[in-house]
Amino acid sequence: MSECIVITSGKGGVGKTTTTANLGVALAQQGKSVAVVDADIGLRNLDVILGLENRIVYDLVHVIEGECRLKQALIKDKRLENLCLLPAAQTRDKNAVTPEQMRDLIAKLKETHDYVLVDCPAGIEQGFKNAIAGADRAIIVTTPEVSAIRDADRIIGMVEAAELPEPQLIINRFRAKMVQAGDMMNKDDILEILAIPLLGVVPDHEDIIVSANRGLPVAFDEESLVGEAYRRIGRTLAGEADVPMLDLTVQDSFWTTVKRWMGLSPAREVAR
Amino acid sequence: MPQPASSPSGGIPAVSVRPVRGHDGTSVILSLDAALPWERLRDEIVRVLGQTPDRWRHGTARLDLGDRDLELFDVRRLVHLLRDEFSLSVTGLYSSERALHRYVARELKLQVFVRDPSGDWTADELARVGEEEDPTRPAGHVDVVVLDQVGDADEGTGSDAGEVTRQTELSRPAAAEDAETALRVDPTAAAVEDPSEVVFEVPPSLLVEPTPVSFQGGRRLLPVHRTLRGGQRIAFPGDVLVWGDVNPGATVEAGGNILVLGSLRGLAHAGVHGDERAVIVAFDLRPTQLRIATRIAFPREGSREDGGRGPRPFRPEIAWVKGEDILIEDYAGRLPGPPSLVVHPPQPAAPPVEPVEPPTVLDHTE
Numbered sequence A: 001m002s003e004c005i006v007i008t009s010g011k012g013g014v015g016k017t018t019t020t021a022n023l024g025v026a027l028a029q030q031g032k033s034v035a036v037v038d039a040d041i042g043l044r045n046l047d048v049i050l051g052l053e054n055r056i057v058y059d060l061v062h063v064i065e066g067e068c069r070l071k072q073a074l075i076k077d078k079r080l081e082n083l084c085l086l087p088a089a090q091t092r093d094k095n096a097v098t099p100e101q102m103r104d105l106i107a108k109l110k111e112t113h114d115y116v117l118v119d120c121p122a123g124i125e126q127g128f129k130n131a132i133a134g135a136d137r138a139i140i141v142t143t144p145e146v147s148a149i150r151d152a153d154r155i156i157g158m159v160e161a162a163e164l165p166e167p168q169l170i171i172n173r174f175r176a177k178m179v180q181a182g183d184m185m186n187k188d189d190i191l192e193i194l195a196i197p198l199l200g201v202v203p204d205h206e207d208i209i210v211s212a213n214r215g216l217p218v219a220f221d222e223e224s225l226v227g228e229a230y231r232r233i234g235r236t237l238a239g240e241a242d243v244p245m246l247d248l249t250v251q252d253s254f255w256t257t258v259k260r261w262m263g264l265s266p267a268r269e270v271a272r
Numbered sequence B: 001m002p003q004p005a006s007s008p009s010g011g012i013p014a015v016s017v018r019p020v021r022g023h024d025g026t027s028v029i030l031s032l033d034a035a036l037p038w039e040r041l042r043d044e045i046v047r048v049l050g051q052t053p054d055r056w057r058h059g060t061a062r063l064d065l066g067d068r069d070l071e072l073f074d075v076r077r078l079v080h081l082l083r084d085e086f087s088l089s090v091t092g093l094y095s096s097e098r099a100l101h102r103y104v105a106r107e108l109k110l111q112v113f114v115r116d117p118s119g120d121w122t123a124d125e126l127a128r129v130g131e132e133e134d135p136t137r138p139a140g141h142v143d144v145v146v147l148d149q150v151g152d153a154d155e156g157t158g159s160d161a162g163e164v165t166r167q168t169e170l171s172r173p174a175a176a177e178d179a180e181t182a183l184r185v186d187p188t189a190a191a192v193e194d195p196s197e198v199v200f201e202v203p204p205s206l207l208v209e210p211t212p213v214s215f216q217g218g219r220r221l222l223p224v225h226r227t228l229r230g231g232q233r234i235a236f237p238g239d240v241l242v243w244g245d246v247n248p249g250a251t252v253e254a255g256g257n258i259l260v261l262g263s264l265r266g267l268a269h270a271g272v273h274g275d276e277r278a279v280i281v282a283f284d285l286r287p288t289q290l291r292i293a294t295r296i297a298f299p300r301e302g303s304r305e306d307g308g309r310g311p312r313p314f315r316p317e318i319a320w321v322k323g324e325d326i327l328i329e330d331y332a333g334r335l336p337g338p339p340s341l342v343v344h345p346p347q348p349a350a351p352p353v354e355p356v357e358p359p360t361v362l363d364h365t366e
Helices: A016-031 A062-065 A099-112 A126-133 A144-159 A178-179 A187-194 A207-214 A225-237 A254-262 B039-049 B073-087 B098-107 B146-153 B160-169 B175-185
Strands: A003-010 A032-039 A084-087 A115-119 A137-142 A166-173 A198-203 B013-022 B025-032 B060-064 B089-096 B113-115 B121-123 B195-199 B221-224 B233-236 B241-242 B251-254 B257-265 B267-271 B280-285 B291-292 B295-297 B317-322 B325-330
Touching: A003 A016, A003 A099, A003 A126, A003 B221, A016 A032, A016 A084, A016 A115, A016 A126, A016 A137, A016 A166, A016 A225, A062 A099, A099 A115, A099 A126, A115 A126, A126 A144, A144 A187, A166 A187, A178 A254, A187 A198, A198 A225, A207 A225, B013 B039, B025 B039, B039 B073, B039 B089, B073 B089, B089 B098, B160 B233, B221 B233, B233 B241, B251 B257, B257 B267, B267 B280, B291 B317, B291 B325, B295 B325
Parallel strands: A003 A115, A003 A137, A032 A084, A032 A115, A137 A166, A166 A198, B025 B060, B060 B089, B221 B241, B233 B251, B241 B257, B251 B267, B257 B280, B267 B291
Antiparallel strands: B013 B025, B089 B195, B113 B121, B280 B317, B291 B295, B317 B325
């Protein structure tokens, strides 16, 4: 049973593309055959994050306009045999494709892949409508910022209006230290407003930037905490029950603990 | 088992009841005299069904309106009467095609054309707007043919249908000939494929109106069983009750009061037509903005709902107009001042703030 999942957020820059690439890798590592589709026509990025930029010959618009076969446009990942990318066109815009064409394309991809992950462009216009057209369900990516949450809320409403099942949430760029200091919204604040199931929390880390520049998704990195967060989300997505969430609370250093014993340091606030 | 009831004027049954086997237990078809005024008809129904009230309880009914003009308001009253008095839910209507044509002609103010046997379209004269009675047809005419077809359409009720037909013939001897006359005079019945019978199978829920709080002054309640997310908007002339949250960026506008059984974090505008006695009640009131009639209130700086720190007590609060200001208080289960949940007409002095929205608009402005 194959499934098409759209990764969307409304707001730009919250990590949709990074999330799509890493979930694609995480699912493929579990032996699933995965196709990631870049629906951000005109501003393609997914190929860069995956490090497949220089292999593009045909793209999504070529397939839809019948200039090549679907199989010719799919780019196989260098590291994982069962992961492939359908890149977006860089020279066209969102109006080059209609939702009906996307639906047909996704249906074809689902015949040959277990998972089809669609990277949705920012915004609520044509590009969004194209991206959700063939989707079976949606994952909403947000960061712990008021503006990102506002947009996520709006997008959830539109996903519901498109009669997709209740979407799931990934909180990206989470900084445990700031939350513990009360400077960042915590998980429960966000869930109270958005009121959808939480799929996972991904910590903010410079690994992400390094991996994006190298074109090597962080989910390949066994050492990275961020990579581990994505791998756990991938396990949950693949149907594994009760995958424990990462413990992101910041551990006190030895000296802070000693100081607290001696009453020199204030008692640690429990992260709300 | 037909139970004819004599109308007070003569030996003609105003209401006949025909039980049929439904998929879900008791089901009856109520045939109504087309000539009787609705008030008399209603009394007759109460009298006839009242003879054996327990027999119909929790069953379903279909109304056979014959050639009676469809008046949506009357049909609805009848549906409510059957539901409230006899626990009968109405699931369908039988009506003659001409009555339907007349209804369409009246409601849409358009002439109805039907295809005659030669295939040409001709105006259905009987469906004229402001129709006069056809002199060749006696008042209260019922097509016997039609009733027969109704019976045949019902599985396993052949004998019942026969009885009813006979009943009609007996009680109204002229009816059979009239039916033929009508067919001859009016070629449409023979020409159209589904002859002269239109059945609406409507789930009972569609015939029932939104839960009314009070019929006085037309004040109604719109229950919204969902969370309103950013960009979504509800506008309703009466009171609005939200079972869920109103998130930032969502808007609720009500001619009357707004009640939110959850967190109100978006914009709420009560009394949009200028009613200053309208109130806004929420289990958790931390809006981006509140409006009552022509007044606007903003929350204090720094009390922003999701950037704010520290736990906030979760308690119901009420917003209402006192003097010049919108006052927000703990809601202790009582309304301040004169109760506003009771109907009060819009105050003519205050001009409407915004044009009245059509009821129940849920849109995604894109």
